[in-house]
Amino acid sequence: MAMSNSYLRAMEKVRVRFAPSPTGGLHLGGVRTVLYNYLFARKHLGDFVLRIEDTDQHRFVSGAEDYIVECLKWCGLVPDESPTQGGPYAPYRQSERKSSYLAYAEQLVAAGHAYYAFDTPEELDEMRARYKTEENPSPQYDSKIRMHMKNSLTDPEKAKQLIAEGVPYVIRIKMPEHEDVSFTDLIRGEVHFNTGQSDDKVLLKADGMPTYHLAVVVDDYLMKITHAFRGEEWLPSAPAHILLWKYLGWEKNMPQWAHLPLILKPDGHGKLSKRDGDKLGFPVFAMNWTDPKTGDLTEGFRERGFLPEAFVNLLAMLGWNAGTEQELFSLEELVAQFSIERVHKGGAKFDFEKAKWFNHEWIKKSSGERLLPDVKIYFEKAGIPAADDLLLRVIDLVKERCTLLPDFVEQGGFFFRRPASYDLESFRGKWTGDKTSFFKTYIEKLQALEKWEFANMELLFKELAAEKNIKAGELLAPLRIMLVGAKFGPPVFTISEMLGKGETIARIEEVLQQLGE
RNA sequence: GGCCCGUUGGUCAAGGGGUUAAGACAUCUCCCUUUCACGGAGGAAUCACGAGUUCGAAUCUCGUACGGGCUACCA
Numbered sequence A: 001m002a003m004s005n006s007y008l009r010a011m012e013k014v015r016v017r018f019a020p021s022p023t024g025g026l027h028l029g030g031v032r033t034v035l036y037n038y039l040f041a042r043k044h045l046g047d048f049v050l051r052i053e054d055t056d057q058h059r060f061v062s063g064a065e066d067y068i069v070e071c072l073k074w075c076g077l078v079p080d081e082s083p084t085q086g087g088p089y090a091p092y093r094q095s096e097r098k099s100s101y102l103a104y105a106e107q108l109v110a111a112g113h114a115y116y117a118f119d120t121p122e123e124l125d126e127m128r129a130r131y132k133t134e135e136n137p138s139p140q141y142d143s144k145i146r147m148h149m150k151n152s153l154t155d156p157e158k159a160k161q162l163i164a165e166g167v168p169y170v171i172r173i174k175m176p177e178h179e180d181v182s183f184t185d186l187i188r189g190e191v192h193f194n195t196g197q198s199d200d201k202v203l204l205k206a207d208g209m210p211t212y213h214l215a216v217v218v219d220d221y222l223m224k225i226t227h228a229f230r231g232e233e234w235l236p237s238a239p240a241h242i243l244l245w246k247y248l249g250w251e252k253n254m255p256q257w258a259h260l261p262l263i264l265k266p267d268g269h270g271k272l273s274k275r276d277g278d279k280l281g282f283p284v285f286a287m288n289w290t291d292p293k294t295g296d297l298t299e300g301f302r303e304r305g306f307l308p309e310a311f312v313n314l315l316a317m318l319g320w321n322a323g324t325e326q327e328l329f330s331l332e333e334l335v336a337q338f339s340i341e342r343v344h345k346g347g348a349k350f351d352f353e354k355a356k357w358f359n360h361e362w363i364k365k366s367s368g369e370r371l372l373p374d375v376k377i378y379f380e381k382a383g384i385p386a387a388d389d390l391l392l393r394v395i396d397l398v399k400e401r402c403t404l405l406p407d408f409v410e411q412g413g414f415f416f417r418r419p420a421s422y423d424l425e426s427f428r429g430k431w432t433g434d435k436t437s438f439f440k441t442y443i444e445k446l447q448a449l450e451k452w453e454f455a456n457m458e459l460l461f462k463e464l465a466a467e468k469n470i471k472a473g474e475l476l477a478p479l480r481i482m483l484v485g486a487k488f489g490p491p492v493f494t495i496s497e498m499l500g501k502g503e504t505i506a507r508i509e510e511v512l513q514q515l516g517e
Numbered sequence B: 001g002g003c004c005c006g007u008u009g010g011u012c013a014a015g016g017g018g019u020u021a022a023g024a025c026a027u028c029u030c031c032c033u034u035u036c037a038c039g040g041a042g043g044a045a046u047c048a049c050g051a052g053u054u055c056g057a058a059u060c061u062c063g064u065a066c067g068g069g070c071u072a073c074c075a
Helices: A028-043 A064-075 A094-110 A121-131 A156-165 A212-222 A232-247 A274-280 A308-316 A331-337 A352-365 A368-381 A388-401 A407-415 A433-448 A454-467 A472-484 A492-499 A501-514
Strands: A015-018 A047-050 A114-117 A170-173 A180-185 A189-194 A202-204 A227-231 A256-260
Touching: A015 A028, A015 A227, A028 A047, A028 A064, A028 A227, A028 A256, A028 A308, A028 A331, A047 A064, A064 A308, A094 A114, A094 A170, A094 A202, A094 A212, A114 A156, A170 A232, A180 A232, A180 A256, A189 A232, A202 A212, A212 A232, A227 A232, A232 A256, A308 A331, A308 A352, A352 A388, A368 A388, A368 A407, A388 A407, A388 A492, A407 A492, A433 A454, A433 A472, A433 A501, A454 A472, A454 A492, A472 A492, A472 A501, A492 A501
Parallel strands: A015 A047, A227 A256
Antiparallel strands: A114 A170, A170 A202, A180 A189
């Protein structure tokens, strides 16, 4: 049975967009916004577009756009239309659409919904200083004070003259003094605002670039966006955007809004920032990001050793759940089960421990073949040559002990090279000549062993221990250390079997030697 | 300050008038494992507060408190 969704308009293809500004690394919250957009689009057989909002020349960072594209690719959230792929509504970079915004701004001025303003930054500061009081610490350029400023409302003739002279100006929206603006947010329901509380936001900047406020409505209209998901921080400016849709005469086409809850700091309060990650020791960006100006490197989830499947999974669960006990979801399962109505209203504190749990679960449920290429990278990085066939077996053997990808090197590295050191101290105190002779005999027996299988070695080991009257338990720990270097890893005879006869014997001999026997 | 949004264990959360208020992470105890994990069993721990509506409120209403967001020619 088809589900009837009140938020789906008949005969209209669902189109959503992710619209980041290329100013730096891609934050957890950003990726989650992409995810929800993507899931919604796929679920409703719609389009997912990537639009770059690079209208602020001061904050633009080169390389950031490529980085974002790469992040989406890593996560498997590839857009249908984007600056690099193009699409029917190209260009997808707002800087390249610059010429289209002025006309809309002027249309608004002509209709009396916007006006030219000539106040310099200094004059704006002055205004804020002048009106600042205890009760009003942040005065706004709004309906109450605009008549005291330098604009086409206070002096239309002068404005014409200034424009003719080429004096720089901005275009600001004229917010009604007292009007109720309300809309239905897909997550929050009815939200009401009084326009008297909002400021006359700048729509078009002096450099001719639109601000986010103008650009987002013009482009959402032009690109036929039907559903707009964005972070909760945008809620306060929503009334201005809604008014713009109305003033531009596009109200019927306005997308349905959904303001996503924020991802908050694990300790204390506020939204999660890059700095929290640095401080608390976990990544906040999807992938490593190097600031081109300072050269500072900020770690990403990918480089920390997260699987994209796990990263996407944990992000999905930060603010949404299926209403069942299921917590592990593949992208496909998320597409099938996602519903915007089940997204929470409240923000979620980020918990890195839980994030690691997701990765651990994904490592456990992934096949060796899936893991091999990712694990290989870490072996190469550690300078350990590892043949695929052996590495595959090692991965399957140790994956339940690995939480992050680099753990494979620690958990499986000893299969490929001798331990750098042996934890001799853990058994040295209890070492006796009997034990030395035990291992020497054991080597001989191993040497003669025909079928190199763990069961045979184990039997041999236990029989010999009984013969020498030593408890097997007291011998097992040293054997493990001889083979692994420390007390961890899979069952010791399994390790021995994989190591092979020559290497097993060599390691035992090496430790015997180090013990001075 | 103003406006807006939010509030179920330490964290993520289910539940939307009647429940012993699910589950997961973390934590603690035990079992399994002659290592480390995995796995299993169990414990501790929650409806911010106050009124109201109701036979009955975690669930509905209103206040209060607390938290957060916004308050730029940034997004």
